[in-house]
Amino acid sequence: MTSYEYHRPKTLEEALKLKASIAGARWLAGGTDLLVQFNKRSKPLPPAVISLRNIDELCAIDARDGGLRIGSMVSLTDIAAHPAIRDGFSALTESIRLFASEQIRNVCTLGGNLCNASPAADCAPPLLVHDARIELQSQGGTRFVELPNFFRGPGQTAIEAGEVLAAVWLSHPRAGCRSAFMKKGRTQMDVAVASVAVRVEMDGDVCRSARVAAGAVAPLPLRLPEVEAILEGARISNDLVSRARQAASRAVSPITDIRSTETYRRHIVGVFVERALSSLTGGGRVSDAAEVQI
């Protein structure tokens, strides 16, 4: 097969109906991953693609009482530029600043980044520490999945046949909440060697709650509950940060591959946890640590 049918539905209802009626049809979001596969013919072409670009309800960010609803088809550029996200979700904004290139960020979508389910997906650790919930829609209705339960393995998610990722929900951050993201890659365009997001809710120098997540160091983007447990309820000190660093290095299960080694990945995850905590609770500058050389 050299081509495929191309559908551009205007409503989600129409899209779900099409998906149900064409066996093997693929959803098409920004296309920055799928069209690479198509261009390279690295996988057989599907009989049809269903483009989600023209469905308004997937393309908007709404601030509601319950939090922010980010449509799955919103581009990363638009997410990073949104005032509520810029002000309340620094880890996410920073992960987007360091995400691939401007040309990619302008078209690639949050839904696409999550549905690819790459262990190295840059947006996953920030969304994990911000307790994101995934809204899935099907002809049967809507269901919500907590992000840690959404990832099932490399390239595998909780999305079932006939479902589409409609939106990502974030709760409005509580007072005293701050977050940071750091990653290391050969270049910014390259897949991350390791990435870390940290969110803390501080009350003076006591950490009320903590979330720590890492990418590219396990088959899934991971929360690190062992590290969170060390931080929660504790007074932040050099000793505590150092213990968090060691726990983070132990908690991950990286592999050695073409991009890096297990040893280096364990090390850098610990370093990032330490730097993120320092910058969020006092000294240090996030931007220095987060910079990826080009």
Add this chain to the structure above:
Amino acid sequence: MKTEVGFELNGIRVSAMVEPHDRLLDVVRDRLGNTGTKEGCSEGECGACTVIVDGRTVNSCLYPALEVEGKKVLTVEGLLSARNRLSPIQDAFVEMGGAQCGFCTPGMVMTTVALIERNAAPTDGEIRHALTGNLCRCTGYVQIVESIRRAAEKVREAEKEKGSP
């Protein structure tokens, strides 16, 4: 099955019959003859195919042609003035030696157009960050960065002239 797609290319309404798998790059180069836009890697890494769609840079090798319906596309050909003069940004690349073999240059120039549009005086760090998605195989990027810095100056000077009575 071919479908007609209509859009604005460099200020002119155009249309083309496209296949579902055709990319914006194919339409711009092969159907409409605007070969300034180059095909490099075909996977969104090198930026040689960078064009501007509705004000934003995209890799035209990853942009389905059918999705350009009703949109405004700017390619390097669209930067020439009515009298066929180079734009200040292109002039800056000539002046500072920002091109060697020239293959990456149209993409570099389009990225520069978008950068200067949102940041009239970018620092070298901001220029290098903006160039993340544009590869040059010939140079060490130094003259490209200098060209972009000079381009921003030229655009600011041109704006000032426009503004003064």
